[in-house]
Structures are given as structure tokens and as C-alpha cells.
Amino acid sequence: MNAFCPNCEKDTEQKFVDKVEEINIRGEMIPIHMEYYQCEECGEDFEIPRPDYDPLDAVYREFRSRKGMAQPEEIKKFRKELRLTQKELSEILGIGIATLNRYENGALQSEAHDQA
Known part of the structure; x- marks a missing residue:
């Protein structure tokens, strides 16, 4: 897919990346599903805006669940x-x-x- 790369400041080929990353929350590693585009020219990553999914909220919810904390x-x-x-x-x-x-x-x- 071609899209504008603010790092390169031009239209470049972008690849879709879908993977699980781990984020450290208060010393505990929490896996989180991440989706983003990566510029094929400079390697810069760009988040895909999704109003229905907030990765930080998902990580906090998982942490609270593991610790038995209130949502x-x-x-x-x-x-x-x-x-x-x-x-x-x-x-x-x-x-x-x-x-x-x-x-x-x-x-x-x-x-x-x-x-x-």
C-alpha cells in the first residue's frame, strides 16, 4: 500500500504489521495485540487509528484482571x-x-x- 510517510515526507510503500508485543506495567510483562504500518523506505512505524481499540486501555484491563483489581x-x-x-x-x-x-x-x- 502506498501512503504518505511524514518521516520521508513523500509517498512510499507501506507494509501492514500485525503482531503481539509485551509491555511492562509495574514490573509485569503484559502481551498486547498491535497493528501498524511500516514505511518500506525508512522503517518508521505508524499506528493505525482505531476508535474501537486502545492498546493502553487493553493492557491496563489485563493488568487489573491479573491483579484482581476493579475495572x-x-x-x-x-x-x-x-x-x-x-x-x-x-x-x-x-x-x-x-x-x-x-x-x-x-x-x-x-x-x-x-x-x-
């Missing part, structure tokens, strides 16, 4: 079942509201915060 939607569901706002739950847990918001939106929580 973002579970944290949000728990808070809503208690009929609490983010501010109220963050005060109960002793963490910042911004921190709780990040966890509900996919940031990887610490194991200590997960236990709370």
Missing part, C-alpha cells in the same frame, strides 16, 4: 449504587476527586487505592 466501569457502578457523587466517594476514600475521576475514566489505580 473503571466497576468503580463507577459501585459509586452510583451507593448514590454518591465523585466528591463524596473521594472524601470517604481519602483520595482526591481528580484521582477518582481518572480511575473511573481508565487510569490505572494503585493497588493501595484499589483496596480502599
